[in-house]
Amino acid sequence: MKIAIGSDHGGFELKAEVMKHLSDRGIEFKDFGCYDANSCDYPDIAKPVAKAVVNKEYDFGILICGTGIGISITANKIKGIRAALCSDCFSAEATRLHNNANILAMGGRVVGPGLALKIVDTFLDTPFSNEERHIRRINKIEE
Numbered sequence: 001m002k003i004a005i006g007s008d009h010g011g012f013e014l015k016a017e018v019m020k021h022l023s024d025r026g027i028e029f030k031d032f033g034c035y036d037a038n039s040c041d042y043p044d045i046a047k048p049v050a051k052a053v054v055n056k057e058y059d060f061g062i063l064i065c066g067t068g069i070g071i072s073i074t075a076n077k078i079k080g081i082r083a084a085l086c087s088d089c090f091s092a093e094a095t096r097l098h099n100n101a102n103i104l105a106m107g108g109r110v111v112g113p114g115l116a117l118k119i120v121d122t123f124l125d126t127p128f129s130n131e132e133r134h135i136r137r138i139n140k141i142e143e
């Protein structure tokens with residue numbers, strides 16, 4: 001499994017925790033920035049991550065800004081991206097089962113690292129249900 005990960009300054013600290021966790025799990029990832037805690041613009045990070053996921057260079061994306069909102073809104077503008085903003089494990093599981101979400105977004109000022117890492121694990125370890133009704137709904141999104 002290969003992950004494209006990115007954050008703005010608001011998600012910079014949490015992203016470091018997530019990257020350490022991915023390393024500990026032996027999961028390959030690429031950090032698309034930002035590379036320090038200086039203020040930057042989340043669309044500049046969300047777009048290349050989303051494009052790399054759509055182009056199938058990576059299996060999933062993880063995007064983190066202060067709230068997770070701006071970075072998920074931006075990612076969802078890219079056709080083929082289903083970015084899910086999650087602050088709990090129930091949603092992380094459901095969005096993989098039902099929406100086949102391909103990007104997990106989180107808010108670095110919303111969730112602490114303990115919960116965030118459980119959300120990451122839940123998201124990455126839950127397969128799409130592949131049920132007809134969910135496939136039909138996802139196809140309607142793409143249309």
Ligand code: RB5
Binds near residue numbers: 065067068070
């Ligand atoms: C940056 O201050 C903040 O606006 C950004 O990280 C994010 O929360 C936007 O949605």
